Amino acid sequence: MSIWPLQFRWLGQSEYLFSNDSGAFFRSDERFLRRYTEERLTEEDYQFLSDHDFAFSDVGDAPFLGHAYHWMKRLNTAAELNYVILVPTLRCNLTCDYCQVSRAAETAKGFDWTESDLNLVFKILSEVKGDSLKVEFQGGEPLLRLDLLQAVRSFVRERFKYAEFVVCTNLQSVSKEAWQFFESSDTLISTSLDGSPDLHRKLRTKSPDAHDEFLSNLGRAMAQFGPERVSALPTLDVNDLPDPAEFVEQYAELGIHSIFLRQVNYQGFARKVLHQSNSTSWYQFYRSVVHYIIEKNHCEDLAMEEFYLSHLLRRVIRGGQNNFVDLRNPNWLGIDYIVIDFDGKIYPTDEARMLSRVRHIDLAIGSLQTGLDQQKLWQLNQAVSNFDDPDCAHCVYRPYCGLDVIDDLSRYQRVDLPRHMTHHCNKHMTLFDYAFELLYSESPVVRSSVAKWLGLTSLPDNVCLVHK
Amino acid sequence: MEDKSIIEKVSITEIYVPPEFSEHLDRALVRLAYLFPEFQVSQSDLDQLTIRVRHTPKLDTEAFSRELHHALAREKIRSEGEPLRRALLHSIFER
Amino acid sequence: MIPLQLKVQTAAHAEPLVFRLRNDEHATDIVPGKDAFLKSRSGNLAYYDLDGREIQVALPSGETCDNDVVMVLPGRSTAHRLIRSASRHNTLLVTEQCDQLCVMCSQPPKASHNDLFRPFFDACLLAPREAVIGISGGEPLLHKARLFDFLFMVHLNRPDLCFHILTNAQHFEEADVDFLRQLDQSKITWGVPVYASSAEIHDRIVGKVGAYATLQSGLTILAKAGARIELRTVVLRSNLGALGALARTIATRFPYCTVWAIMQLENIGYGRQNWQLEFADTSTDFVAVKAGIDVALAFGIDVALYNFPLCTVPSNYRIYCCASISDWKQKFLPECDHCIAQHTCCGFFEWYPEDRGFERVQRL
Numbered sequence: 001m002s003i004w005p006l007q008f009r010w011l012g013q014s015e016y017l018f019s020n021d022s023g024a025f026f027r028s029d030e031r032f033l034r035r036y037t038e039e040r041l042t043e044e045d046y047q048f049l050s051d052h053d054f055a056f057s058d059v060g061d062a063p064f065l066g067h068a069y070h071w072m073k074r075l076n077t078a079a080e081l082n083y084v085i086l087v088p089t090l091r092c093n094l095t096c097d098y099c100q101v102s103r104a105a106e107t108a109k110g111f112d113w114t115e116s117d118l119n120l121v122f123k124i125l126s127e128v129k130g131d132s133l134k135v136e137f138q139g140g141e142p143l144l145r146l147d148l149l150q151a152v153r154s155f156v157r158e159r160f161k162y163a164e165f166v167v168c169t170n171l172q173s174v175s176k177e178a179w180q181f182f183e184s185s186d187t188l189i190s191t192s193l194d195g196s197p198d199l200h201r202k203l204r205t206k207s208p209d210a211h212d213e214f215l216s217n218l219g220r221a222m223a224q225f226g227p228e229r230v231s232a233l234p235t236l237d238v239n240d241l242p243d244p245a246e247f248v249e250q251y252a253e254l255g256i257h258s259i260f261l262r263q264v265n266y267q268g269f270a271r272k273v274l275h276q277s278n279s280t281s282w283y284q285f286y287r288s289v290v291h292y293i294i295e296k297n298h299c300e301d302l303a304m305e306e307f308y309l310s311h312l313l314r315r316v317i318r319g320g321q322n323n324f325v326d327l328r329n330p331n332w333l334g335i336d337y338i339v340i341d342f343d344g345k346i347y348p349t350d351e352a353r354m355l356s357r358v359r360h361i362d363l364a365i366g367s368l369q370t371g372l373d374q375q376k377l378w379q380l381n382q383a384v385s386n387f388d389d390p391d392c393a394h395c396v397y398r399p400y401c402g403l404d405v406i407d408d409l410s411r412y413q414r415v416d417l418p419r420h421m422t423h424h425c426n427k428h429m430t431l432f433d434y435a436f437e438l439l440y441s442e443s444p445v446v447r448s449s450v451a452k453w454l455g456l457t458s459l460p461d462n463v464c465l466v467h468k
Numbered sequence: 469m470e471d472k473s474i475i476e477k478v479s480i481t482e483i484y485v486p487p488e489f490s491e492h493l494d495r496a497l498v499r500l501a502y503l504f505p506e507f508q509v510s511q512s513d514l515d516q517l518t519i520r521v522r523h524t525p526k527l528d529t530e531a532f533s534r535e536l537h538h539a540l541a542r543e544k545i546r547s548e549g550e551p552l553r554r555a556l557l558h559s560i561f562e563r
Numbered sequence: 564m565i566p567l568q569l570k571v572q573t574a575a576h577a578e579p580l581v582f583r584l585r586n587d588e589h590a591t592d593i594v595p596g597k598d599a600f601l602k603s604r605s606g607n608l609a610y611y612d613l614d615g616r617e618i619q620v621a622l623p624s625g626e627t628c629d630n631d632v633v634m635v636l637p638g639r640s641t642a643h644r645l646i647r648s649a650s651r652h653n654t655l656l657v658t659e660q661c662d663q664l665c666v667m668c669s670q671p672p673k674a675s676h677n678d679l680f681r682p683f684f685d686a687c688l689l690a691p692r693e694a695v696i697g698i699s700g701g702e703p704l705l706h707k708a709r710l711f712d713f714l715f716m717v718h719l720n721r722p723d724l725c726f727h728i729l730t731n732a733q734h735f736e737e738a739d740v741d742f743l744r745q746l747d748q749s750k751i752t753w754g755v756p757v758y759a760s761s762a763e764i765h766d767r768i769v770g771k772v773g774a775y776a777t778l779q780s781g782l783t784i785l786a787k788a789g790a791r792i793e794l795r796t797v798v799l800r801s802n803l804g805a806l807g808a809l810a811r812t813i814a815t816r817f818p819y820c821t822v823w824a825i826m827q828l829e830n831i832g833y834g835r836q837n838w839q840l841e842f843a844d845t846s847t848d849f850v851a852v853k854a855g856i857d858v859a860l861a862f863g864i865d866v867a868l869y870n871f872p873l874c875t876v877p878s879n880y881r882i883y884c885c886a887s888i889s890d891w892k893q894k895f896l897p898e899c900d901h902c903i904a905q906h907t908c909c910g911f912f913e914w915y916p917e918d919r920g921f922e923r924v925q926r927l
Contacts, residue, residue, distance in 0.1 A: 002552060004552060005545050005548070005549030005552060005553070006545060007545075008538075008541075008542075010534065021553075021556075024815065033541065037488075037489075037541040037544055037545065038486070039488070052811075053815045053816055059559065060559060060783065061780070061783070062779040062780065062816050063815075063816055064559070065559075065783045065786055065787075065816075065819075066816035066818060067556070068556055068560055069786070069819045070815075070818055071556060071560075073818070317861060317862060317863070318862060318863035319863075390499070393546060394546065420503065455860065456857055456860055457853075458857060459857075459861070460854060460857045460861060462808075462811050463861050
């Protein structure tokens with residue numbers, strides 16, 4: 001009997017979490033670890049490992065093939081370009097404090113696509129080999145150039161069999177034509193909704209009138225299009241976190257059930273940052289929000305979620321989920337997903353675009369005018385998979401995780417730091433620890449929410465294995 | 469100028485390494501060196517079965533032994549898993 | 564019940580006659596020698612001309628049978644309606660021989676075999692565009708070489724057709740992978756029964772020792788060939804308690820299957836003989852089926868419920884139900900009158916025993 005190599009993590013006391021490369025996992029104890037590494041496994045050990053396909057008898061037999069398939073399903077295979085983020089203008093009608101892209105004033109000149117830029121965008125899109133495309137409009141404020149949005153949408157609908165559009169807008173000023181633009185079922189709205197109303201106003205809308213206008217637009221969008229087509233994301237300041245309960249209730253009142261807890265990324269800002277963004281205060285807040293959501297789901301029979309946690313749970317249990325481009329393995333850059341800026345520059349991710357604006361770092365991978373810089377892309381793509389990273393190779397969460405080259409480069413100007421020294425790794429270790437804590441929880445209230453986040457009516461007992 | 473650094477007491481603790489891990493010790497030590505730069509870990513000159521940890525203030529021997537055992541276990545598992553990883557890749561990517 | 568055989572009269576013939584009934588003489592897709600045109604009708608008797616051969620067919624009431632593909636065997640006075648053009652449920656019975664004896668078998672095996680692959684091939688070439696054709700038995704792969712030839716030749720001539728092949732996966736070999744890869748596997752679904760992840764229980768249900776072990780290797784061969792696999796599990800008292808464990812095994816060991824179909828028992832053949840022993844009334848106790856479904860869904864396996872009338876399934880699981888009962892053997896009960904879900908419900912088998920079946924049947 002051959003046992004697939006196990007990664008492990010010490011959970012405290014004598015408890016360990018084990019996993020193998022297909023993502024199958026179980027909990028056991030230190031004595032099992034010793035038996036495993038000292039090659040004195042018992043009959044019960046072999047029975048357990050064999051029963052649950054942690055082992056196989058012959059290469060190519062049924063358990064072997066099942067493992068191979070699961071391993072393969074966790075791969076993010078390089079695909080044809082199917083997702084583009086387009087920034088038709090950097091101009092914005094708001095002046096949010098933490099704006100990551102140093103937006104340009106509403107009346108500024110020279111911050112929009114030219115006619116020639118638009119044609120080059122059409123040219124790039126017409127060369128795409130696949131038949132499906134998701135287009136996300138960012139900015140600035142994309143609605144300031146509704147004409148460009150309309151032109152792109154018409155072109156893409158014509159050219160692609162399957163097309164989907166997302167408009168990332170501040171919903172501050174929405175014209176009649178813009179509301180009409182939103183009416184199509186292939187077009188989604190993504191907006192910001194920060195902390196508490198006070199916080200949102202303080203950071204973004206500034207005046208009570210402007211804030212009311214925003215709320216009214218958000219309310220109308222929710223009523224007209226529903227939560228399936230409207231998402232609202234917070235950007236939270238770790239130094240000024242809202243009360244978790246008030247925060248969740250604000251979303252619940254608007255009928256928004258998916259909350260994506262994101263921090264402001266302070267890199268490149270002049271002011272000193274007193275707290276590390278992986279601070280305990282952030283994770284305390286995070287856990288409080290999730291805990292509140294779990295209780296609320298139980299009391300009111302809802303299915304509210306923290307989006308990223310749900311995403312991690314799905315990656316753990318099912319694999320795949322590679323449509324969310326922030327966490328994939330290998331996390332190919334510039335291949336199935338690119339960002340085209342207002343000035344024609346092309347970036348591998350939206351973070352890369354934002355960081356290039358505020359920091360002295362150039363993460364562009366080409367431009368509309370000159371095409372993609374294949375040499376630069378090739379270099380970047382050397383570091384996008386975690387299979388043989390000297391630290392990831394030993395990590396129990398490796399099958400569910402992925403690397404973030406852009407984040408490493410922008411923070412440390414290098415991609416080869418030991419993983420535990422990186423923000424990305426620390427964040428994910430903490431979140432995966434939490435995800436598994438919830439998965440193995442025996443509390444019916446917790447299990448009920450975990451089930452809902454996985455799209456189930458209840459969480460079966462044999463999903464999470466324990467070997468003693 | 470006077471050197472303001474404090475002369476600290478340096479201790480050396482020896483920890484036993486079970487023989488089945490001895491061939492993985494080198495790689496484990498490399499890893500421990502960057503994971504715990506506050507410690508200096510080296511093999512004993514006398515025999516292959518102990519390592520010497522050079523450290524300041526008190527060493528939490530239990531915690532460090534656990535880290536050492538984990539590092540050794542991981543190198544052993546990784547090394548011995550190589551043929552299986554190859555068999556997996558071969559079965560998926562052959563033809 | 565929709566008749567699958569029609570009374571016919573025609574002059575003697577040495578070989579099976581396979582032809583298509585056409586009402587429209589001016590159709591543009593005529594196949595010479597294969598299309599029989601309606602010349603006249605008298606009541607339900609219809610007279611066709613097949614290239615000079617006169618054929619009299621007794622049409623079923625309410626049906627025109629236009630574009631149906633039928634087969635008349637030599638010396639017989641019945642036409643088998645191999646492909647009914649207006650139906651989604653057409654199955655070719657390629658053999659009645661089988662190497663297993665499943666306790667719920669709806670088509671108990673016979674020792675003799677009549678090779679009809681050539682007429683079946685002819686029939687497929689006359690099928691409507693993009694038709695889905697079932698291949699069943701007995702065990703079709705007992706005649707693997709003939710079946711593979713048939714599939715290859717039909718695929719060559721009619722690449723638009725889809726097949727749904729029922730097989731116990733006991734007869735695949737590694738050498739078959741190469742051939743299977745030559746077929747367009749996106750046009751074939753392989754329906755493979757598995758009753759439990761315990762060899763003991765599965766083997767007992769299918770009446771063959773070692774079946775589960777061979778089944779596993781059969782599935783790996785299909786997987787390597789890139790086949791679409793529909794795993795099928797009939798719910799029985801014998802395997803009810805093992806559904807949760809089976810679900811986990813499917814998720815871990817056969818994650819490449821396209822769908823896991825959990826099926827209710829059909830009261831025909833051995834299914835009728837063993838009804839009292841094996842029928843599990845899931846309308847009053849859905850717990851075991853729910854356990855199986857929940858585990859499979861947790862791991863991302865697609866699930867379907869076949870032959871479960873909607874009212875016998877808890878409301879939040881009804882989305883997995885399918886209109887799975889073939890039209891020709893489907894009926895509804897008096898309780899179904901005014902049911903708002905009738906058009907999406909699978910209904911009941913023609914031979915469903917109302918006195919010994921589900922306790923809870925009611926209109927929605």
